[in-house]
Amino acid sequence: MIRILLADDQALVRGAMAALLGLEPDIDVVAEVGRGDEVLAAARDVAPHVCLLDIEMPGRDGIDVTSELRREIPDTRVLVVTTFGRAGYLRRALDAGASGFVVKDTSAKELAEAVRRIHSGLRVIDPALASESLADGPDPLTERERDILRIALTGATVSAIAREVNLSAGTVRNYLSSAIGKTGAGTRVEAARTAQARGWI
Known part of the structure; x- marks a missing residue:
């Protein structure tokens, strides 16, 4: 059996x-x-x-x-x-x-x-x-970018995301900018939704 x-x-x-x-x-x-x-x-x-x-x-x-x-x-x-x-x-x-x-x-x-x-x-x-x-093709996002986009899905501000992941606001902006570029999105929320729709987060 x-x-x-x-x-x-x-x-x-x-x-x-x-x-x-x-x-x-x-x-x-x-x-x-x-x-x-x-x-x-x-x-x-x-x-x-x-x-x-x-x-x-x-x-x-x-x-x-x-x-x-x-x-x-x-x-x-x-x-x-x-x-x-x-x-x-x-x-x-x-x-x-x-x-x-x-x-x-x-x-x-x-x-x-x-x-x-x-x-x-x-x-x-x-x-x-x-x-x-x-x-x-393969998922282009890094693990950190995925973590940050998951939080961005909630509509959190950059400073709120930074607090949650224990990074500076500038570092979070850099990750978000990279993720926005990789997903072809215009905003962090759009990037998060695109990543979610593709099953990357």
């Missing part, structure tokens, strides 16, 4: 996936959690072969959790299953160590097959997203 851990903050979606996968004769859903910061402890308890992770969850996002799982429990493989089919998310998930990336409108049959393929050591990637990712 392929042992599965499901992590999704939407109880209805999580329950539906568990029910559908539970119908498969070779798949056993051994745990379900609704927060990203609950995944590692649950995985240690139940030793799943495959974790199905959403990206946007309270506590920790699925990409951070993927990195943690690959570091702490390397035998457990990760399949990201998300509503947010963005090329930037795909790249970040694969860089974090995910074995697969599919969107939630994948059929139950395709999802079960993706679990089997990942369990056998293969990789599964939504083909449309793979094409989009190749067309978009």
